[in-house]
Amino acid sequence: MDTTKHMAMAKVPEITLGFWIVKIAATTLGETGGDAVTMSMNLGYLVGTIIFAVIFFAAVSAQIRANWFNPLLYWVTIVATTTVGTTLADFADRSLGIGYSGGSAILLALLLGSLFTWYKVMGSVSVTTVSSPRAEMFYWVTIMFSQTLGTALGDWTADTVALGYSGAAIVFGGLLLVLVIAHYRTKISSTILFWAAFILTRPLGAALGDFLDKPIDHGGLAMNRYAASIALLGFILTSLMVFRQRAAKAAH
Template sequence: MEHAKKALTKVPEVTLVFWIIKIAATTLGETGGDALSMSMNLGYLMSTVIFAGVFAVAVIAQIKAERFNPALYWITIIATTTVGTTLADFADRSLGIGYAGGSAILLVSLLASLAVWHRTMGSVSVATIASPKAEAFYWVTIMFSQTLGTALGDWTADNAGFGYTGAAVIFGGLLVLIVIAYYFTEISRTLLFWSAFILTRPLGAVTGDFLDKPVANGGLAMSRYGASIALVMFIVICGLLFRQRPARAAH
């Protein structure tokens, strides 16, 4: 039991601050990923390789850590969302799979990851992450969800024709419905958590595109570097102002 409690201190308590930082981190993943692949002209494949390396190092450090470290946790989250951005763009654009095809493949991969995790560990609740194996499932699932969110956000904004602001309203509205379901229904909290976790990524993706895409395409044409720096500062300030506590162990 002591080992379980120690492991669980690496997972933050799910609060309003958690969701605010999560949305900012996913938005940063979009602007940061585009900064490397587009502004620096490294391309989607090379950028994916770079971010995948950062992600691997961050995950290993996170799993080996003995206690919850907010900075390390959010660095790992940001790593998943940046590599998710470039990986989805590589599959959708360079490989020609398209947003719809990419979203479908990633959705199946995400559901498969959750199914294997549940079958292996008995639960996909973040309150039961008490071993390196459970943590590995957690981060793999997050990786799939971040990549799916990029493809889904791009499909909604571009192919479906809703634009960045329209897509943001759609995903924001879906998140509001999840909040309502949380407070007024008995729907599984684990299901609602993962639904919200997944939806914050396309919301961040279209918000990031809104910030840095050309005005002619419905964006604000902000510098990707400037937007990324501003988002990093916002996340750091939130971390400094609001103390994040570890999630409680499931009994």
């Protein structure tokens, strides 16, 4: 590819059905993978957060240094954001004693603040504008906050509201369906709908991940966290081969 074509493409994928399938699987992997490190390995939420934060910063740095969109690198970075989001939310909610509702409120404020600052500095929060290092920084910080918020929301719905993991999955799946209908039947901004859907896929993934690996007496299937994570990783890699992803066209 020539340089002109590179400059005309964003560093993020085109938003298609395949994108959302992989996104949900990646957020589910973030839950099982995060729990595998913090719980199955007994490393705790703080150590788990530090480990995944290092991976997150390394992945984001590699993503920003890349000259063009690389599907594998992009999704490695997404998984990194969702694993650090899982352990960070669990650390705040449980170890610091903030609670699910308090953690969700703080993270929502951070997310909205990130989007507001991004908009004020860059003039848009559309993914089609993510073609410069500065825009990418805002993009990945916003995503990390959204993944962390999603974890807290998923746990709050399943535990505090007592809907259970399957109930929480149905709720967030239903909300995503509402957004799909809004996309086709209303004139709501596609950028607003994208970020709403991006946020909601995380608690859906959190609920699905917990449903897979939590004990049966807690409403889960008691699957081995390592096995579940490997199976999800295999599904993601297969999906990336089936649903070929291209870079989104950059806005001018």
